[in-house]
Amino acid sequence: MAKEQPNVFDLLPLLESTDLQDLEQVKSLLQENLSTDKGSLLVHGLVDYYLDTSSPQAVDILSSIREPHDKHLLDKMNECMAKQGCRLPTLTLLGHVVRKQPSWIHKIPRFPLLASLLKCLKTESDIVVLITGVLVLIIILPMIPQTSKQLLFEFFDIFGRLAAWNQRNPGHAQGVYAVHLHASVYSLFHRLYGMYPCNFVSYLRAHYSMKENVDTFEEVVKPMLEHVRIHPELVTGTKDYELDPIRWKRFETHDIVIECAKVSLDPKEASCEEGYSSLPDHVPRRPVDHSRSFSDLSSHGRSSFNSMATVRQSLSLSLPHLTVSQHACLSPQTPSLQGAEVTSSGMKEALWSPSSVCGMSTPPSSRGMSPTTVTDLSHSASHLSGRIPGTPVDGKWTPSASTPSGSSPLPSLSEELEHTVQTTSTTLPPAKANQEPIKELKKGTPTNINSKGVAADGLSPITLTELPDFVKTTERDREEDAITEELRTITQSKVDLLPKPALDSSFSSTTDSILPLNPSNDVLPCNLASTPERATNPAEGVDQHPPLSFWPCFTPIENSFSPCAADDPLVELSKGTCPYEPLFDLALPRLACLFVGKKMVEAQQKAGGHSEHREELEGEDLSTTSPLEVLDRLIQQGYDLHEKVLKRSPSLSSQSSESHSGGKHHSTKGKGVSPGAPDELALLRSQLLLLHNQLLYERHKREQHALRNRRLLRRVINATALEEQNNSMKAQLRLQEVETQALRVSLQEEQQRSKNLHQDHEALVQQLHSQVQQLQQERNEYHTKTQELQSDLQESQKRIGEMEAELQRANNKLCNTGHLLSQLSIKLNSSESMEQQMAFLNKQLLLLGEANKLCVEEIQRLGPEADKEHKMLQACSAREVERLRQSSIQQSQRLEAAQQRITDLEAQLTKKEHLILEQKKLLENVKSQAKGQLQASENRYLAQKHVTQALQSELLQLYSQIEINNLANSTPAGGTTEPSSPPKQSSNGNNTGPSTPAQTSEPSKREESSYMCVNGDLSLGSPPLTALINGSQEEDLSVLSCNSPLDVGSCPSAQSFLGIHNQELLNKRKSQYEEEPAPLISLSHGLQDPSLEPADKPQLGTSTEGTAAQALQEPPDLQPVDRPRARAYNIQRRRQQDLRIMDYNETH
């Protein structure tokens, strides 16, 4: 790529090569490069190259640039827009690109280029740039209809700025510029008003209600407003609806252009399509407006009529095949109808007749209704849906346009047609006019011919006069290119246009409708005015205006224009016009005279001073002049001047180098400005540029129209095809009808035949029926006969039956008799045997009777005795049995009773057992209760006993203490200590081991224990108690031992001797044991005095030593003598008693 780049850039200068082949190669190379390279370099290079050289080849390449490069291109242009110097070429380039209408053009609002363009238009002061920009903007607008509100207001602002340009910057723009500017503003006005009427009108209302803008409005905008009709959108639409993308989706660019043109009243701007035809400029506007509104109204009535006419036509079309005589009858009807329609209302007639006339005169039969129907339908469409641009009825006139190209009968026109068909259909009308007879003949519709003959008599000469004129021009310009051809056709149409108003004012509308490209055609000749051959037409146009005396309202134009007129004297004018005068004479016989006369007057006036002229001009209705017209005139003027200058002074070499601009130069130079100045040149250059721009703009417009026309053409072709199809279908239908007819006839024949056959058949049937009846009768007869025969047969059969029955009966009788006979024989036999038996029996009877007699005798002999005994026995036994039976009954009864009783008893027994059980239970209960209670009470008792025991022991202890205390008090200390100490010791010893049972082998110990007992220390220990209890003898021993310790303790030395005595004493005690209780009781009585015992005890202790032998020797005397001992014993005794009680308790 990097390598290629320089190569590509090197190629750029080659674009200017003159060699066509090289150029082609270079172009294709560049295009290829563009298609492969996505970079922006080449595009930038191309743009730069264009800016440098303004090469048309570069424009060609740039304007055909494809999608990915559009961004580069637009960005680059945006860049260039920023530079003051590049602005104009950039705008021109943009204009080129935009006019090419590339596929990506809708994206332009997204690029900054649009914004910068708008900004430029808002801020730029160079009028050339401004005009170029505005034209570009006007072209862009229909391509990007879905603008935002923001953008829209910017457009409006631009409009406002430019409209007020002359007011705001007086003198800034020179005359020619002002005209251009005004023209472009005018176009912008139309575009904005056509596209966004509500928004635009509201903007105008807001903007021009301001005081500072009032004068601008009065001077600039108001005249513009006079060139537009009320936009239907102003009634039905809203501001928002206008900006609705959905609304714009239905429109293509050219649709929008046409829409804008529709609302214009200016023939230069307006579209002639679809009834929006505008009147030629020389006709006053306002009346036309009125008439148009009327035509709109009447169109409804017409449409209904036309539909009728078409129906009739179709009828007449279909009928001729069958009956040729019919169209003669129909033909007068249509004109009469038309005539009725025409005469119905004067106003209508004037408006309607042109269309009908047009229909009759120029186009073929099918086209006869086309103008009206077109308007009708377009009107109705606009009424219904508001904005359906498609005009399906348009096709009605295109077939006529297309068909001649293939089948034109005039060879003289074929050449011309070859050219014209390419351009537009508008060039065709003359050809059509020539064709129409043939066509009409082809179609076989005499109505049109008739009507034409009736209504369009006055028109045919005009068309005829047109033709030679047309032919002439075409012949002359044969070598010209397509544009010039186009131009020529337009001039031709102008020729058409001009005479018509002179002849019939109403006819003008039809010409308009036939020539929809009028406005663009008006402009084109002006642009192409440089070609000298064209001089006739512009001259004619220019010449046309002055006599009609329309003058621009702009003073600058006047300034620029009037000098031209003033500068060049009468001669120039007359010279310039002279060569074309014959043409005028040919084309406009009446106007030409008027024009020449006027010219003369004008020239005279100009010679006198142009102040008069101005006055005269001011008298005119300035406001009605279209700025475009002014522009046209300006250009015309310039051209005229140039022409004159060329003719008058060809010697001026400096100006002749550039003939076109030189002319201009001259004209401007003629204004009185210093000649040869470079400013002038620049001015002229810019003017040229402006003109070029204007031309391009108009061309673009024309292309849009062409586009639209092509589309319409396509629809027309489609419609024709459909019509053809329709016709062929109709033909088919007709054929089929004939066929049906034939079939019907054959059907009838067949029916007839079948009827005959049917009749024959019926006759046959009848015959057969009679035969059948006959046969039936015969059959009936036979039937009756057979019946008779049968009855006979039956009778005979019956008789046979009877006979047989009789036979049977006879046989029966025979049989019976035979049988009876045999029976009788048997009976006879039996009776015989019976007789024999009888005899035998009689004999027997006799024998028995005898025997009986014998027996009776025997019985009588025996007597009654035996019988009695037997009876007695029997009775006896019976009685016995009876008795036994009774007894058994009794027994059983008894048994029952016994059993009853047994059961009763058993029941009682069980009851008793229960009772016993209960009792037992109760007893158990009571027992347990008692046991519990008893236990408790026993417990209690035990406790009581223990308590008393404890109390007793306590008591005893207390007693002992008291005794000891008393002893200690009564006896001297030495005496008392001895006996008192052992008890204490013993008591202590008792505590430690009290339970050692006393042993007889150790008396000393036993004495101790017994002593211990005496002291009553044994309350706690039970073993000593048991020991005491167990041995009653031991008690004695212990009692004895009570004494013995005293002895032993007192005199241990004499133990051996005393021991023997003790043994003896013990033995004695055993024997004496029974006797002791009594003295013991007495002792116990004695003991009751407690105070005595302690007193005795010491006595005992003291006296024992001396009286021991005595006591042993005299035991009975012991009581009185040894009282203390007795007392001690008593204590022992009482204790024993206690123990015994206790023992009793315990044992229990």
Added chain:
Amino acid sequence: MAEDLQRNFRSAYYEKVGFRGVEEKKSLEILLKDNPLGILPPHTDSHPLVARYRQEQYEDVREALKAMRFVHAATPYTELYLRMHQLENQKLMRRSELTQPGEEDEDFLAIARAMEEIVDDPVDCYWLIRCFVNQFNHKFGDSIPHLPKSLEHFLSQEDSRLLAHLKTSGSLVLLPYSLWFRRCFAGSLPESSLQRVWDKVISGSCKILVFIALEILLSYKIMLMGTSRPEAVAKFLSNLPQENTDAIVTKAIDLWHKYCGTPMHSV
């Protein structure tokens, strides 16, 4: 399932209430016929009379003790109970020879203190103590010395490691056996737990004491394993923390059930 269906449908409820067997009526009757402590006879008709007897007996003994000046108005009930018990068992010493309470007396006093907490009425209390102690000594007096052996046996089954530890540390010998087995945990367990133990004891099982002891050992195993000083072990076991005793008792009862079967059979 079949067995379940055959079982009394109330068994679930019974078990919830605490009866283990379904045929509780019989065991209840046995229990009711039984006279566990013999304070009141089973026959309800004689209750008032017997109750009166008991009260009178209590009064008499108390009055006697008062008369003997063993007790006075300010004497604590436990001592009164002790004296009464001594008196009734003829173990009361003479007042002049009163000595410090012996081991047996201390056991009695501990039980008395626990019982005093349980029962409000002094008469009932005394009778309960008296009968409980008598019955305990009478019934289980012979088996108590064998309980430590039994404890060792069950401990070896439950946790031989602990036993080994106790043995090696020498704590086994020094465990508070008298507290556990002679006082029946009186003073060791709180009353609520104690009641449950004593219920078992009263109903005739002294084995429960072993299981309580076992469970105590198991519950404080970590503590016991931690210390090797027998004195500390003994001290700790003598002053058990009071919070977890219910759970210990429940577990112990379970153990008891495990080793000795249902309470009915163990009686």
